[in-house]
Amino acid sequence: MKNNRRDILISLRKEKGLLQKDVVDLLKRFHSIEISESYYGMIEQGVRTPKLNIALAISELFNANPNEIFFKVKPNKKLRSRNSA
Template identity: 70%
Template sequence: MNNKRLKLIALRKERNMFQKDVVYLLKHSYGIEITESYYGMIEQGVRTPKLDIALGIAKLFNVPLEEIFFKKQPNKKLGNKTA
């Protein structure tokens, strides 16, 4: 997987939304003001949002924060088993 947050892009596209729609809804639903450019950089993996912005995005898409912003990695001692 490349640096893009593919899950975030997929969630937006599933809802037939543009990046400007996400920015608008974040502002009007959660009081979070970011630019469309900044949101695009979040999707590209160039920027990592502050916690309040990440939480707003997760709420907007109704998914757990870790589903979008955290990459699960196997524990080296346990191999590919997950706890």
């Protein structure tokens, strides 16, 4: 498993043979989302966190679960203890 969640994003892009510019173009064409190549690069580096609509659009482009790429899901200890009882 990858250590950095953003590594998953980079891997997904490379698996499809896309450049960052290609992802930016696809976001514009299919989702009417205009971001710069620089901004997308910062998302991949983990310097920027995209708005929800951008994160969901990127996830859709790669047919991936947005939770695996962008969100840290922490287990809820209170819910776990209630379910165990």
